Amino acid sequence: MLDLAVTTRAETFERMADPLAARDIAVGHVDTSERAVSLTDDPFDDYDVGFVYPSRIMEGGVADALLDVPWVNDREAILRSRNKADVLARLGRAGVPVPETVMVSNPAGESELVAAFEQVGPPVVVKPNSTTRGVGVTTARDLDSFLGVADYLDLVHDYRATGDRSFLVQEYLxxxxxxxxxxxxxxxxxxxxxxxxxxxxxxxxxxxxxxxxxxxxxxxxxxxxxxxxxxxxxxxxxxxxxxxxxxxxxxxxxxxxxxxxxxxxxxxYEDGFWDDLARLIRATCDRSRTA
CATH class of the missing domain: 3.30.470.20 (ATP-grasp fold, B domain)
Incomplete structure (x- = not known):
């Protein structure tokens, strides 16, 4: 039996437990956020492999160090996918079709904002570069509305601890x-x-x-x-x-x-989804053992 560390207790954890157990993979929960974690007395059980790297990168680094397991999707995969601009740039360069998009690195002058709006053309979608679940995504149907959204983002980004200050201006479909x-x-x-x-x-x-x-x-x-x-x-x-x-x-x-x-x-999903996922989990573990 392979022991799999999963860092979420949401729908995914509940849905994967029984199908993977039937394929000799035991699913366990590793709580990495919104708690106090000892850095000297290891609070986690032993696992063979991790499902995907934790969503909070800082706390994830601690879990990664203490668990010392290979991840199906490692830290680099999570960071790459979370950076929407990075994803679109890589895909566009490789010839994969993506929406017309301009990245704005705040703070940007009004002339830069106007140029971005005009390049994409109204209405535009404005989205933070690294949020999920549609958080902060809005539309702007005219230039004044777009500049108003940018003003609000400037206010938010004025807080020095804000990490990613960039946002995307994207065509609306x-x-x-x-x-x-x-x-x-x-x-x-x-x-x-x-x-x-x-x-x-x-x-x-x-x-x-x-x-x-x-x-x-x-x-x-x-x-x-x-x-x-x-x-x-x-x-x-x-x-x-x-x-x-x-x-x-x-x-x-x-x-x-x-x-x-x-x-x-x-x-x-297609027939064989759980078999495919189980094979990937095992292959991740095997690659680590032979590395």
Whole structure:
């Protein structure tokens, strides 16, 4: 039996425990945040491998040092995926289609902001460079509104302890279908389409994040979209990756990626999903032992 350390107690932990136990992988929880952790008396049990590096990088460093295990997605994979601008730059350079996007490194002068807005063209999506779950993402339909959003970001970023001060100005694709494709060890293993309920759309809601009220339904993606998701994981070199795709009638783009994706109900994935995930976990452990 292989012992797997998982640093979340959310849906993913609950959904993976039984399927992986049936494949001789015992799932255990490692609590790394919102607690006091002794640095001299190891508070953690022994594990063979970690699922994905903890979300809080500073606390993750402590857990990494004390656990001393290989991670399915290591620190570099988490940092790379979390940096939205880095992801889009790497993908665009590799020929993977992405939305028209400009990164603004705050503080930036008004002329730079105007140029960014005009390059993308209204309406634009404004999003922090390193948040998740749609936090802080908004739209601006005219230049004054956009400059007002930038003013608010300046106020927030005036706090010296703020880390990432950059934000993205991105084209808005209002009619695009929103998919989360899952890739395990380079292979597409399933996808969901995220849709807002009709009532939410009628109230003007537009974000398709599940944590914002959208519903995730299993879908059978086209071969083109499957290849796009696999190509994304290859370019970023992330073994376990959620790839967010926006698809309109005439194009498809990679919008974001998530190296700590939630596992939805297994009925939404291809047959063999849990076998593929178990193989990746074992391969991660084996590579560490032979290194």
């Amino acid at each position: 209002p009619d695009a279908r929103d998919y989360r494709a899952m890739v395990v060890d380079g292979e597409y293993v399933g996808a969901v389409e995220r849709r807002l309920p009709t009532a939410a759309r009628e109230r003007g809601r537009w974000k398709h994040n599940v944590h914002r009220g959208a519903e995730a339904e299993g879908v059978d993606l086209s071969g083109e979209l499957r290849e796009l998701a696999e190509r994304t994981a290859e370019v970023l070199d992330v073994p376990y990756l959620g790839v967010d795709l926006l698809a309109t009638e005439d194009r498809a783009v990679v919008n974001e990626t998530n190296a700590r994706p939630t596992i939805d109900s297994a009925t939404k």
